[in-house]
Amino acid sequence: MAEIIVVTSGKGGVGKTTSSAAIGTGLALRGHKTVLVDFDVGLRNLDLIMGCERRVVFDLVNVINNEATLNQALIRDKRTEGLYILPASQTRDKDALSHEGVERVLNELSEMFDYIVCDSPAGIEKGAQLALYFADTAIVVTNPEVSSVRDSDRILGVLQSKSRKAENGEHVKEHLLLTRYNPARVQAGEMLSVEDVQEILAIPLLGVVPESEAVLKASNQGQPVVLDSESDAGQAYMDAIGRFLGEEREHRFLEVQRKGLFSRVFGRKG
Amino acid sequence: MGILSYFRSKKQTSATVAKERLQVLVAYERNQRNQPDYLPQMQQEILAVISRYVDIDVDDVQVNLDENCSILELNVTLPEHAKD
Numbered sequence: 001m002a003e004i005i006v007v008t009s010g011k012g013g014v015g016k017t018t019s020s021a022a023i024g025t026g027l028a029l030r031g032h033k034t035v036l037v038d039f040d041v042g043l044r045n046l047d048l049i050m051g052c053e054r055r056v057v058f059d060l061v062n063v064i065n066n067e068a069t070l071n072q073a074l075i076r077d078k079r080t081e082g083l084y085i086l087p088a089s090q091t092r093d094k095d096a097l098s099h100e101g102v103e104r105v106l107n108e109l110s111e112m113f114d115y116i117v118c119d120s121p122a123g124i125e126k127g128a129q130l131a132l133y134f135a136d137t138a139i140v141v142t143n144p145e146v147s148s149v150r151d152s153d154r155i156l157g158v159l160q161s162k163s164r165k166a167e168n169g170e171h172v173k174e175h176l177l178l179t180r181y182n183p184a185r186v187q188a189g190e191m192l193s194v195e196d197v198q199e200i201l202a203i204p205l206l207g208v209v210p211e212s213e214a215v216l217k218a219s220n221q222g223q224p225v226v227l228d229s230e231s232d233a234g235q236a237y238m239d240a241i242g243r244f245l246g247e248e249r250e251h252r253f254l255e256v257q258r259k260g261l262f263s264r265v266f267g268r269k270g
Numbered sequence: 271m272g273i274l275s276y277f278r279s280k281k282q283t284s285a286t287v288a289k290e291r292l293q294v295l296v297a298y299e300r301n302q303r304n305q306p307d308y309l310p311q312m313q314q315e316i317l318a319v320i321s322r323y324v325d326i327d328v329d330d331v332q333v334n335l336d337e338n339c340s341i342l343e344l345n346v347t348l349p350e351h352a353k354d
Contacts, residue, residue, distance in 0.1 A: 145288075146288050146291065146292055149292055149296075150292065150295060150296065150299075153299065153300070154299070157299075157300070157303045161303075186285070188283075189283025189284065189285045189286065190283065190284055190285060191285055192285050192288055192289060192292075193285065196285065196288075196289045199289075200289070200292050200293060200296055
C-alpha cells in the first residue's frame, strides 16, 4: 500500500509543481518507488517541469475513461530509477475527473508504488478537492506572503473537513513547506519570517526553500531542482525529504549567507 | 546587535503589519468555517424580524453557534429609543 501525498496550496504560482517534482524525485533518489500524478487537468505542467513533455501519449483522463491502461500512460523517468509520471490531460477540463475514476486509479497505483505524489491544481474547486480527497499526507506549499498564507489556511480547512480521512474521523497528516524564502528581506522586516507563518498556520514545518536562481534554471531545462545538488534550493528540498522520512535535519538557508572577504572583494557569487 | 534590534522593534515593519492582519483574518475565517451554512440566512431573518420593531443595523445582531452546534448565542444591541 502506497502512502498518498498531496502537494497543495490553494493559491496558484507558489511552487506546487516545482515542489511536487522535487519531492517525487527526491523520494525516488532515496530508493522509494514513486509516481508523480498531475491533477491539473487542462493546465498540465508537471510533464514540462520533469522534462518529459514530448513523451506524453496517454494521460490520467484516458486511464479513468478506460481508453488506456495505467502501464500505457505511466512515463518512466530516464534519470531517476524508480520514478514514474502520470500526466494530466491537456485537452479536457476538470469535470473529466470523477471521484470513482480517481479512486480506482489511485488504488491501482497503490499496489505498484511506495509513494503517490499528487500535484494539485490551484483553487478549491473540484480538481483540487479530488487531488486532496484520498490523501494520507498533505504538503502545504506556502510563500511568506499574505494571500498565500491565507489560502493555505483555507486549504487546511478543506483537508480537515472534505478529505476521506476527515470523513472517517481521522486526520490527514499536515506539513508546511515554505518556498521562495528570502532571508535578507525577512531580516529587513519586509517579509514574513518562518516563525510568523508557522505561528499563524500552526502546522509542523517540513522545510524552508530559499528563493533561488536554481529553480528557474531547473524548470528551463526540465530537470527537477533536486538533481542540482550544488544548489541551495535542491539541498533544501533534499533536507525536507529527509525530514519527511523521519530524519533529524537542521534547517539551513534561514539566515543571510555572509560573504567572505574574498568573495566580497572579487564579487564572486556565493 | 542588541541595541540595533531595540531600535528596530520600535518601528513597525511591513512584515509585522502583514502578520497582524493575517492573525485577525485567519481567526475570523476559522471561526466562520465551523459554522453551518444556514447561519448567515438565519441572521438575516432574525434581523428582519427585530427591525420590524426596533431600528437596528446588521452589525447590531451577532449570532454565534458553539462548536457542537448545541448552544445558539444571539446578541442584539438595541438602540436607546425604540422605533416610533
